[in-house]
Amino acid sequence: MARVSNLNLPNIITVARIATIPVIVWLLTTGDIGLRVVAVVIFAVAAGSDWVDGFIARRFNQVSPLGRMLDPIADKLLVGMVLAALAWDGSLSALDLVPVMAILFREFFIPGLREFLGNTQVVLPVSLLAKWKTTIQLVAVIVIFLEGILPNLRLAGDIVLWLAGAITLWTGGQYFMAAWPHLSGEEK
Template sequence: MAQNPLFLVPNIITIARILAIIPIVALVMSGDPTLRWVALVLYVVAAASDWLDGYLARAWNQYSDLGRMLDPIADKLLVNILIAALAWDGSLSGLDMIPAIAIIFRETFIPGLREFLGNTAVVLPVSQLAKWKTTIQLVALAAILLAGNIPQAEIVASLLLWAAGVITLITGWNYLSASWPHLSGIGKK
């Protein structure tokens, strides 16, 4: 008898990552510098859990369809909702909104593309660059949270966000290019 996927440790960690978004955003939006430190700690734990749930799923052979679905959703929710909160509280400069919007666009568009292609023979496997993209996005957002309390970190945070934006666009383009023959009808018989 198969174990209920809700009770698999990697899935519990993924669900906890999704639920952690609520207090992280509430703490950021409070405007209190001390609570922003708490938000940063919770965020780092949530971001690190992305690695942990994958590691445990592999180490304990606890794979499930639920986990395969929830893990990328958790990452995208964490990134996109935190970007919205950081834009709301003024942590992102006007220019930093360019990579922020690029990230939100790609993180919404590519899953939609994957869903559309789900009923076809076209497979868009996650590339190594896409895995690095997620890591750089998570690190950039941690740096932006930090810069809210340590202004000297703002330039590093901005550079990391721009790097994340560029890599995000590259991976989005790679996925779109790989799927283009199917989307355009080129190569169909």
């Protein structure tokens, strides 16, 4: 198997996605509606880049260990930090914080579980539903962004956010149940 350089287009796209986070947060927290529009556009491009970097990496055989490590971290940072900024600027109600906390809990817990199990040579592969979970989280954030521009989207934002929270918990539960035999000492 040929060694793939870490300085490749998919990894550059992933690093760029991470680099957009402080810009998005700053634009969002200014309180300016025009800058909020710019923030949602940058967020949407960053969210879409997740698919693009994966496609390029697979299509042109540029999958690298760095990319496999950075890509999910970029997604978690993008969603988590922007949700924190949306909570800070008042875009989220107190009730909205329930699915937000579920999302953040799972996004910290499952990587920690994977890291722990990595020491035992147990691998928890990413499920298709977990990939959809990320997409639904990204869509939820975009709709919440847009609520600050189009307030009549409030109900849609709440529905998508709660759906994202539910799917996030479901996939977290699936991973935990798959890991349970290794955590409890019951594996065969």
